[in-house]
């Protein structure tokens with residue numbers, strides 16, 4: 412029987428979600444041996460600067476793909492939102508397990524809702540998408556960059572460095588934090604999540620048929636369809652973590668919908684396009700076409716030119 416090695420980043424969240432995924436795979440294949448190899452990525456090494464300024468797509472995946480190519484590992488467990496929308500054909504996202512909560516969570520000292528924060532409050536985020544949406548809702552708060560893992564960010568808030576922070580609900584839930592620390596979950600209809608937020612992507616070598624077949628047992632077709640629509644839109648827009656872009660797909664009464672968001676960094680404009688189509692790639696392209704038609708893609712092109 413073949414033994415499999417999983418590559419994971421070493422942050423608490425990455426290790427936790429890797430272990431959770433391995434348990435779900437072991438439940439299907441109790442006799443298969445699976446171990447974990449920790450891999451440090453460029454994104455993990457750079458902790459003192461704003462990531463969106465360092466740039467480069469796939470800050471968290473390059474070293475992991477090298478290990479896949481060298482056969483040091485057989486699969487990598489990624490947060491799908493950190494995975495570039497275009498992959499080398501040598502690799503494939505063979506599996507998208509059931510998605511966790513896709514919403515953004517708002518945490519604040521005193522547990523006050525965003526609308527009740529005093530004027531001048533400082534909110535920590537390192538996401539251009541979150542920052543632009545926060546500033547669009549209130550022009551009397553300040554956004555300050557914050558980095559570090561979930562625990563570090565929460566500690567920085569509690570120490571008073573920030574009055575509030577915004578985090579992915581999925582990360583908090585996977586780490587077992589209770590709802591009590593969340594002041595509110597933003598409605599994804601009005602505060603658009605990151606593309607693929609809350610989803611994992613299991614990446615392996617495209618020619619590893621045995622593993623690809625095994626991964627089918629823990630795959631969610633619906634979540635894969637939704638994230639495919641989202642990632643098609645992201646790819647068409649040349650999006651990355653360096654531009655304020657968001658999007659999420661859902662099924663409503665059996666129909667597949669995709670809502671896309673593009674904003675300038677200061678939050679002064681907001682382009683939201685919502686469309687329906689049964690084919691996820693066609694849907695991603697439909698939303699992308701409309702974003703081009705209304706001039707929203709120009710915002711991204713302008714930002715990409717300055718990088």
Ligand SMILES: NCc1[nH]cc(CCC(=O)O)c1CC(=O)O
Nearest residue numbers: 490493578579581582608609610
């Ligand atoms: N960019 C970092 C990152 N990548 C995935 C998650 C959270 C888990 C997820 O969205 O699946 C986070 C942290 C955050 O956004 O708060």
